[in-house]
Amino acid sequence: EIVQALIKKAPEAKQDWQGKTFIITAGPTREAIDPVRYISNHSSGKMGYALAEAAAHAGAKVILVSGPTQLPTPTGVQRVDVETTEQMLNAVQQQLPNCDVFIGCAAVSDYRVAEVASQKIKKEQNNQPPQLKLVQNPDILQQVASSEKPPFTVGFAAETENLKANALRKLERKQLQMIVANDVSQVGLGFNSDSNNAIILSKDSEQSLPTMSKHDMAIAIIDAIAKRYFNTTAN
């Protein structure tokens, strides 16, 4: 049964997160090709930083594990800087034993280059353009959700097609408590933008968030987590 919650109701459900610890990942990761080149993506980190700020504001201890961004650390937030997906996983695992809520908001590289060149690849030394052999990176969200004592685990799905269906598959496959799905193909929204719209999905609920600032969306998402978290742990 799907409950259509209205965003207007969310602020009433605000909870005090005092004594709880969030780990939030944010930004892109970068996977080296050689010492100067890398593979990355268009994530600015704004959504993850806004979530860290909102959770800290709601009283939580917040550890922000961040890929390379140009953003200042929100007040009261403890930030750990990483570059690659593997570094991000390590940083998350170190903090995981004391984590109550994990939000995987980083746009992690699903793949990394199989063999990183130790010196800059020079085109004049190659008759043919090099083929980049990729290997799959560890899945941070899945590893957190399937850890021994998993925290309340929230994922993000940035999709360019079949938004809800792709997000629901990800929720189920990775055994998440919640997933925030947004369509990054819309111009002016999502990646690198200050605004966003999204659907918050869980096993049995769905909440549509209209276009709003990432600041306001972060507050709505932390509220949505609170509603479920405090219900779930009270059972």
Next chain:
Amino acid sequence: EIVQALIKKAPEAKQDWQGKTFIITAGPTREAIDPVRYISNHSSGKMGYALAEAAAHAGAKVILVSGPTQLPTPTGVQRVDVETTEQMLNAVQQQLPNCDVFIGCAAVSDYRVAEVASQKIKKEQNNQPPQLKLVQNPDILQQVASSEKPPFTVGFAAETENLKANALRKLERKQLQMIVANDVSQVGLGFNSDSNNAIILSKDSEQSLPTMSKHDMAIAIIDAIAKRYFNTTAN
């Protein structure tokens, strides 16, 4: 014969660039893999922006063709934003007929992905990680230097090994008037740093610049260009 010019002497050689037009490329380029992922490099654009500022300050009209950076446009500089190497080449070619000095400071992607995916590549739809087939990008510097009426053309060589030898080969192969070689393997210098050291090389001269701010280095490079440019065109 190699003339070892000292940086202390450079300011005396300052020339008035009034009436002359510079095109300066700066920053990285980005080559899409799919709508969210791309290949790029660690260039911050700082050196190119400092050069644009120094040339404008010395009286030149400056067109800055810039890849994605986080930097403000220097005062008096006309900026054209691009993302890919091909876009950068197009922007340069449009401005080229009125160009007196071209400085290729951008860290352009030598390669782009052969087939850009129109939708986000989803790892669960691929049993095997994808192979990225790359193709060579056009060589902006070479095309400028071999154009019908080439401007005074200055290249940059960011190397991780065999600095001077690699830079001299690039100078000759691309028929440049000057090349600025810097070692990007040194921690705290070059890419994304505020300081740099470099060797300015031409067919018959060599000038070592010690570690200095990119602002000061830009002034030294514009001075070095002036010395050669006004000698050459006076012949």
